[in-house]
Amino acid sequence: MLLHEIKLKNFRQYYLEQTIDFSRSSNRNVTVIHGENGSGKTALLNAFSWCFYGKLDLPNAKEIINEHAVRVARPNVEVECSVTIKFSDHEKMYTLRRRVIARKGGNDTVYYGEPEVLLTFKRNGNIETISNPTDEINRILPENLRTYFFFDGERIDNLSKDNSSGEIKNAIKSIMGLEILERAVKHTGDASTRFRSELKNYGDPKTINLIEEIEKLERQVGELKSRRELLVKNLDATKKQMKETESKLKFIEGSQQLQQEKEQKDDELAEIQSDLKKLQKEIMETVSKYGYLAFSYTAVNQSEKIINEKESEGFGIPGIRSSSFIDDLIQRGVCICGVEIKENSSHYEHLLKIKEFLPPQSLDSAIINFKTGIKIVKDARQKFYEQLKDLKQKEIKSQTVERRLKEEINEIKSKLNEKDSEEISSLVSKLEKLEGTQSQIEREIGGIDQEIKQLTSQLSDKEKEQKKVSSIASKAQMAQKRIDACQTLIQAMEEIYNIRESLVRLELQERITNVYRQFLRKGYEITLSEKYELNVVNQNNNKVGMSQGERQITSLSFIGAIVDLAREQYKKEIKSAFEEGGIYPLVMDSPFGALDSDHRERIAKGIHKLSDQVIVIVSTSQWRGEVEGQMKELIGKEYHLKYNDPRINKDQPYEYTEAIEVI
Structure with a gap:
């Protein structure tokens, strides 16, 4: 355009x-x-x-x-x-x-x-x-993008402020074609629901009962998702009010220094809590991947004991160490005792019976390989214990820092409450209420996420059960095929969406960085997080506070990057339906x-x-x-x-x- x-x-x-x-x-x-x-x-x-x-x-x-x-x-x-x-x-x-x-x-x-x-x-x-x-x-x-292309420079800094991730994500989805995929998934889901209703008209009683259970679960999931979306908006609004209240405290004489200290501690706490989540996730992944090694102790010790006993007693038949030895005798047609070996003879059958008790390779080699395997398991188990110990020590250290920071923040709050100022007291009280509201909303969102997970699992089980139930009419079979096709299509589109979203974020990150380096004289770096937050960090990778001008440059860098990427996609000679882009x-x-x-x-x-x-x-x-x-x-x-x-x-x-x- x-x-x-x-x-x-x-x-x-x-x-x-x-x-x-x-x-x-x-x-x-x-x-x-x-x-x-x-x-x-x-x-x-x-x-x-x-x-x-x-x-x-x-x-x-x-x-x-x-x-x-x-x-x-x-x-x-x-x-x-x-x-x-x-x-x-x-x-x-x-x-x-x-x-x-x-x-x-x-x-x-x-x-x-x-x-x-x-x-x-x-x-x-x-x-x-x-x-x-x-x-x-x-x-x-699109109307929801008008503030990006017709923007007021005095207000453009809002993209780099807290709680702007939703606005940024919507802009990316609209311009980069992700919204098309979202709509396609929704419309396909609606089609699947219609086909399921159609199946109820032709299916047998068991099928109808299953469909009704599936529809009930889908309604419950839909209601929970709507509730979650509303809670997220309320959470964003609460965080915004908290920031505004904290900002007011910064400019009241008598609370400036304490509020600045609190904000610094809040940032440190947020950083340590983020590290703690990553550590806990790494611990879970490590235990999930290598936890079985903890139960290998008895099996490994018993195996070593058996091997040692057998080595001292001697294995198998003296002089015969592998099944390949028997194969050579049969091929030559003469036994080591000089007797001729003919097919189906008693000697031939005897040799085959002996072969059943011999390893295909050299027994010595098999023993060595087995011992090597045992050593690998023991080393891996020791490494797992050391890695887990190291991670737990880091977790304990982070938890200690987290507790200390919370105590220091509470101490600052107490000092603020002790200030002989009605305005300060009122703002601190308001902030505490908002923090309580934030915690309550976050807990409710967590509960909803868990409930959605459980219902989705039940829904998946019911859908699998429905597929197994045989239909009695050809129309029912056709409706079921359509439902299966819709579900397969939804799964494929969701996978495409996730891949596409990841690629777009990486491409935007590169462009935002390039534009930002040109515009800002400081050696800061800008990042677009997985949650679509624009964060600016210094040389030590610590998040920095920005002036209005620096926030303006940050927002301008994002807009420039997204327009540049949309233009590049538009001018591609070969592009997918999701890469339409635009000028x-x-x-x-x-x-x-x-x-x-x-x-x-x-x-x-x-x-x-x-x-x-x-x-x-x-x-x-x-x-x-x-x-x-x-x-x-x-x-x-x-x-x-x-x-x-x-x-x-x-x-x-x-x-x-x-x-x-x-x-």
């Missing part, structure tokens, strides 16, 4: 009609729009969201029509406010217009009509109207606001690489200097927002903005 132009008519402070063309050049892909504070930069960014999705994130959002246009209108005359955007996608040229008509009453009351949306595209010289514009817009640029524009309002001079220069130098089309809306003060110096050779289009201040311009005593192209 590439933006061609935007027209604003009486939209907020844009009086009458203002048009901005966007650069689509491959080597000058940047459009710069700059103006003074209050000139309509944020309104311009919101014009995109309003036109595409009807969303407006501005003060007095209902007052969308230019105030002066309404004031000068005669009574009972309609005033139109509209935003029209022309854009191309997959070789189609689209025109999208959203408008509102207002009518001024006789007593200056303004009556707003409902917004109207019109989406057309040109094909073979003909203009066609799309009857379902919302669906088509969401196909091209996405980046429209950024004030991306340099919270940055120092050096970081502004770094961002300005590399921002054009993030997308095939970059539109930067920036204040004049941010634009001048290092930003203009780095970007001037990349600019394809440039506009200045000229704002009329009615307090200064007495000839035109109303507020309006003009978009003037800079040649």
Whole structure:
């Protein structure tokens, strides 16, 4: 998708009609729009969201029509406010217009009509109207991604804050094709349910009973998953409130130092608890894999005893050490005693009977191999004990540190409670309640996870039992085949999803790292965890606290990486159905606001690489200097927002903005 132009008519402070063309050049892909504070930069960014999705994130959002246009209108005359955007996608040229008509009453009351949306595209010289514009817009640029491609630089830092993992995961799923797989799994599951209902109509009583039990289990699992999803949202909200409360404590005199100490201890506790979980998982895996060696003691000792006794007594028949010796005698046809050996003779049968008690290889070799095997088992058992001992010692050490940190945190809480401040006491009390809520929710989620696991196991058993029950009708057999096909397909798609998700995360990690290194001067590294959290660590691999500017750079790195990966997939000559990708524009309002001079220069130098089309809306003060110096050779289009201040311009005593192209 590439933006061609935007027209604003009486939209907020844009009086009458203002048009901005966007650069689509491959080597000058940047459009710069700059103006003074209050000139309509944020309104311009919101014009995109309003036109595409009807969303407006501005003060007095209902007052969308230019105030002066309404004031000068005669009574009972309609005033139109509209935003029209022309854009191309997959070789189609689209025109999208959203408008509102207002009518001024006789007593200056303004009556707003409902917004109207019109989406057309040109094909073979003909203009066609799309009857379902919302669906088509969401196909091209999903609404849940609008804040990534039309983003406010002053708020972009939210992606690097705590509790943003859900937002990040949704963005990745939408852009990288993972959402298609999720929907496919859901729809296939729905189909399987329909076929199972069909089977009830034709199956025998036992089959019907099993199906009803399966449906009941599926409903229970579905209800638990819905409950879990709600709890996760509540948990995220609780954590957010905790962070806000802790942040307030940091800025109250008398609690600053204690709260900072507590946050440091909290981080250390989170890190040690994470290490503890990994250790416990490693212990479980080690015991699961090698635990059988602990029970080998008796068997090994008994085997050694038998071998030693037999070696002292002598094995088998003296002089005959393997079955191959008997084979040689039979082949020669003469026994060691000189008797001729004929097939089916008594001598022949005797030799075959002896052969049954002999090893196929040399007995000496077999004994050596057996002794070697026993030694390997003993060594492995000793290694298992040592490894388990080492892991348990580490676990005990981590648990000791965990207890110490919890005690220190509780001590800090006590000191905070002792502070003679009603505000501090109130915040500490609130924080303790939130911590209790967090623990309660986490316990409930854990219980639900265990219940889902048990029900899923029961469901699997019932489904297997259902397959074994013979059906009495051909239609029932067909329905069962369809159910089996759906379940096989769901399993295959879930495996593809897991593989695809892992690959996407690895590819994104590489790109985020590359972009981050270009933008941030510090030697920090950025990681995208399995839980879709953006974490920044220092040289010692410790998570670091970031300034607003550093958080902004972190969020920008993620957006740039995901847009870059989507673009690469789109341009692949050979790609799967899940690698459709796409070309996405980046429209950024004030991306340099919270940055120092050096970081502004770094961002300005590399921002054009993030997308095939970059539109930067920036204040004049941010634009001048290092930003203009780095970007001037990349600019394809440039506009200045000229704002009329009615307090200064007495000839035109109303507020309006003009978009003037800079040649």
